[in-house]
Amino acid sequence: MSAHGNGHTVHANGNDYIVPKPRAEWIVNRKKEAERTGDWNMSQMHFARKGLVTEEMSFVAHKEKLAPEFIRDEIAAGRMIIPANINHPELEPMAIGVGSLCKINANIGNSAITSNVDEELRKLHTAVHYGADTVMDLSTGGDIPMIREAILRHSPVPIGTVPLYEALSRVKKVEDLSIDLYLEVIEEQAQQGVDYFTIHAGVLIQYVPMVSKRITGIVSRGGAILAQWMTSHHKQNFLYENFDRITKLLAKYDVSYSLGDGLRPGCVADASDEAQFAELKTLGELTQQAWKDDVQVMIEGPGHVPMDKIKEQVDKEVELCHGAPFYVLGPLVTDIAPGYDHITSAIGAAMIGWHGAAMLCYVTPKEHLGLPNEKDVKDGIIAYKIAAHAADIARHRPGARDRDDAISHARYTFDWDKQFALSLDPDTARSMHDETLPDDYYKEAAFCSMCGPKFCSMNWSSKVDKYNEEVHGLKKNDLTQIVTEQMALRG
Amino acid sequence: MSAHGNGHTVHANGNDYIVPKPRAEWIVNRKKEAERTGDWNMSQMHFARKGLVTEEMSFVAHKEKLAPEFIRDEIAAGRMIIPANINHPELEPMAIGVGSLCKINANIGNSAITSNVDEELRKLHTAVHYGADTVMDLSTGGDIPMIREAILRHSPVPIGTVPLYEALSRVKKVEDLSIDLYLEVIEEQAQQGVDYFTIHAGVLIQYVPMVSKRITGIVSRGGAILAQWMTSHHKQNFLYENFDRITKLLAKYDVSYSLGDGLRPGCVADASDEAQFAELKTLGELTQQAWKDDVQVMIEGPGHVPMDKIKEQVDKEVELCHGAPFYVLGPLVTDIAPGYDHITSAIGAAMIGWHGAAMLCYVTPKEHLGLPNEKDVKDGIIAYKIAAHAADIARHRPGARDRDDAISHARYTFDWDKQFALSLDPDTARSMHDETLPDDYYKEAAFCSMCGPKFCSMNWSSKVDKYNEEVHGLKKNDLTQIVTEQMALRG
Numbered sequence A, B: 001m002s003a004h005g006n007g008h009t010v011h012a013n014g015n016d017y018i019v020p021k022p023r024a025e026w027i028v029n030r031k032k033e034a035e036r037t038g039d040w041n042m043s044q045m046h047f048a049r050k051g052l053v054t055e056e057m058s059f060v061a062h063k064e065k066l067a068p069e070f071i072r073d074e075i076a077a078g079r080m081i082i083p084a085n086i087n088h089p090e091l092e093p094m095a096i097g098v099g100s101l102c103k104i105n106a107n108i109g110n111s112a113i114t115s116n117v118d119e120e121l122r123k124l125h126t127a128v129h130y131g132a133d134t135v136m137d138l139s140t141g142g143d144i145p146m147i148r149e150a151i152l153r154h155s156p157v158p159i160g161t162v163p164l165y166e167a168l169s170r171v172k173k174v175e176d177l178s179i180d181l182y183l184e185v186i187e188e189q190a191q192q193g194v195d196y197f198t199i200h201a202g203v204l205i206q207y208v209p210m211v212s213k214r215i216t217g218i219v220s221r222g223g224a225i226l227a228q229w230m231t232s233h234h235k236q237n238f239l240y241e242n243f244d245r246i247t248k249l250l251a252k253y254d255v256s257y258s259l260g261d262g263l264r265p266g267c268v269a270d271a272s273d274e275a276q277f278a279e280l281k282t283l284g285e286l287t288q289q290a291w292k293d294d295v296q297v298m299i300e301g302p303g304h305v306p307m308d309k310i311k312e313q314v315d316k317e318v319e320l321c322h323g324a325p326f327y328v329l330g331p332l333v334t335d336i337a338p339g340y341d342h343i344t345s346a347i348g349a350a351m352i353g354w355h356g357a358a359m360l361c362y363v364t365p366k367e368h369l370g371l372p373n374e375k376d377v378k379d380g381i382i383a384y385k386i387a388a389h390a391a392d393i394a395r396h397r398p399g400a401r402d403r404d405d406a407i408s409h410a411r412y413t414f415d416w417d418k419q420f421a422l423s424l425d426p427d428t429a430r431s432m433h434d435e436t437l438p439d440d441y442y443k444e445a446a447f448c449s450m451c452g453p454k455f456c457s458m459n460w461s462s463k464v465d466k467y468n469e470e471v472h473g474l475k476k477n478d479l480t481q482i483v484t485e486q487m488a489l490r491g
Helices: A024-037 A044-049 A055-064 A068-077 A117-129 A144-154 A163-169 A179-192 A205-213 A221-233 A243-253 A274-292 A307-320 A341-355 A374-394 A402-412 A416-421 A426-434 A440-444 A457-472 A480-489 B024-037 B044-049 B055-064 B068-077 B117-129 B144-154 B163-169 B179-192 B205-213 B221-233 B243-253 B274-292 B307-320 B341-355 B374-394 B402-412 B416-421 B426-434 B440-444 B457-472 B480-489
Strands: A007-012 A015-020 A103-108 A134-137 A159-161 A196-199 A256-259 A297-301 A326-329 A359-361 B007-012 B015-020 B103-108 B134-137 B159-161 B196-199 B256-259 B297-301 B326-329 B359-361
Touching: A044 A055, A044 A068, A055 A068, A103 A117, A103 A374, A117 A134, A117 A144, A117 A374, A134 A144, A144 A159, A144 A163, A144 A179, A159 A163, A163 A179, A163 A196, A163 A221, A179 A243, A205 A221, A205 A274, A205 B457, A221 B457, A243 A256, A243 A274, A256 A274, A274 A297, A274 A307, A297 A307, A307 A326, A307 A341, A307 B341, A307 B374, A326 A341, A341 A359, A341 A374, A341 B307, A341 B341, A341 B374, A359 A374, A374 B307, A374 B341, A402 A416, A402 A457, A402 A480, A416 A426, A416 A440, A416 A480, A457 B205, A457 B221, B044 B055, B044 B068, B055 B068, B103 B117, B103 B374, B117 B134, B117 B144, B117 B374, B134 B144, B144 B159, B144 B163, B144 B179, B159 B163, B163 B179, B163 B196, B163 B221, B179 B243, B205 B221, B205 B274, B243 B256, B243 B274, B256 B274, B274 B297, B274 B307, B297 B307, B307 B326, B307 B341, B326 B341, B341 B359, B341 B374, B359 B374, B402 B416, B402 B457, B402 B480, B416 B426, B416 B440, B416 B480
Parallel strands: A103 A134, A103 A359, A134 A159, A159 A196, A196 A256, A256 A297, A297 A326, A326 A359, B103 B134, B103 B359, B134 B159, B159 B196, B196 B256, B256 B297, B297 B326, B326 B359
Antiparallel strands: A007 A015, B007 B015
């Protein structure tokens, strides 16, 4: 492939097709400019702080229906990021921040036990199709760089990784990890085009004893690996000690930091404890350090948190991390439902999104039990689209409720086809309806099998509308405009 | 069958088995006492207000680990109910109120389009098996009394109905409904043993014009039927006008009121509007009227409510309805996910349970699309067990987190069998795990297919525990006691 063309041909599922490269020209021009000035800091924050609106910012402003200057100012202040590696021309830029729509991330990637590149590409496709805003490749087995290359070259959304996994795959044992190996790995991944790295630089050796009070200890893979490294060597976290070297590298490619929460709680009992908040404070210090080099930062959050402690999580993050976007896994609000943790966590995710989290990392039904397959990915995505959308509604974002109003109007007027088309998963909605009333005739019927014709409330209610109009002169709201707009948006 | 024995033989799925009748003797004695005194008010509230602790109250106190006197006082004050018709001896009494665990209800029942008695009994079994605390039979088609009789004679949980459905099934058109027919229907249902009735006595004719501003008008079947009746006849709601006659009848059998929210919102745009709160105020007045005759009352709530308006729903209900238990459908926090409304509504349900709702009425994935089948019932139940349990945790009910702590400990110690046994749906958890690692060997493996052995955080974390013990003298919490107790509880 050529990173300088406007697209490249790939082979997938037996068909050749072109992956568009919307950013190719922008990047070429940006590199030319750097050659002229000698300023090789490529981060969106760097440009924003110089007062520039990049093509990526304009693109995002258009998608979000926000002013380009607002996007620029939010990025300059660190409250928003556009993860956009200059070597990921296939990317359609998107923003993560409290000022824009609530986003969702899907984790894919194999393990040593199962999966291959075709399956991971199918998961990527499913994730993007159902609305993932970013995707993390968490592969830990097989040919990790090859799988990542395939994912990057097919992905219109930002790709994140945890570089520590590849580093560990290259050594025999945890103790052999070193900063030199780590820098080698992140440079290679940055060159490939990874848009953000999870880096657990806040797990410090002095925090390790704090987890002894916990039921589930350290549940972050990165956190547990680093704790093992530190306690074996009796040395401080090498990511913390070499943070500035990592930052310089990230600036060159505009890779964003996703500062990992290596000490996040792994069960509701462990939520909001000393270890978690000690690390969060360190992440806040590292945020300011990264911002000195204009490198973009978001902060990762837990995990497992009971409902009454969710708002506190956001408040603390905003306070300790100076408003950097909060990127949260779940949180699960109970531990007793393995097999259904897309639901236990969608509850927490919706709430934390309402309180101000910028991106929600999905949890699939397979969490705690095994590696998710394609169906698990889909189920996770749908649950998180629900959570993020519910958060946008509760935050009163302009226009957030339009699609709800349009589908509700279609429901009230028994326009079944429109109702399906406006739903998050049209095929599932249609097939559930058709389970009992498959005939096309029923697509205009003023009832469904739930109540039948004599007991349909909406059917009766429309007669009441006539009474309100004839007796009280009260006309029903006409929502034709909003429905038409929403139908156009959904194709 | 004989209502005076200790059980009766039923025939189901080709097998005879005995349905126990734990209340049979209690009821006989209570009736003897009434013959002596002439006081035929059989309601739990009547006994509570006389200072008596009934067998039902003791039973509930034992189950809830609360003092019998506390149960009695809560019932006397109207903050708790025990729905327990004196003709439902098969019932194992349970309580609904903010002072006890958060409960869930499952709706079953057929429509004119689909279902039969065997299928409804299977749904009842599934609902009770997975943990429904009460079940409503919402049948609107076929031989309604026969289906209800079968359900009642098999049910250890309280059964609720909406008597208006059977009344409507007996007439040609809505306009033919009358209070005489309605009283006939509720007397028959009360004699059969129905434990609570949804009665939409708060939908007043003067509130009907208020719905013209809505997108989805009236979505309660009972509400829409009554609105149609009132606007045709230009008369006030006959349930409101004859409320005291209904109350006297309910007192005789100890049927509890579930005052229906006929004007609940049917989409997020319609939430918390004038119509909804006007009706709620009337329900509060009717509550006090019912309490004059010591009849137990709970209040039904919506429906579709954005997250930022959920707390207000509980606060208003407590204020306007004098603390009567709040029994809420969902609420859904967005309208755009038909096919997944068990999830959209579990989010709202968990939150409203946390804020003080006493019982959550489930919503199945089939909502808005068709009549739920057995699998939909199961999916709805699991989502709502999650919601109610998360609410109990967030309310800090004593012991609510014990099961979470036990399963988390089993997770950390890689005791897969215990982890499955303690989960809400052991079969699903086990089969998801076994999808990739079926061999029995892996039931003690210190990893699963999600990360594999080299990347399992809990595996690494347990090594860190050794460091904490050896270097810092910090021992990990021993949870053996709590795990043993929880395993005993789950059998």
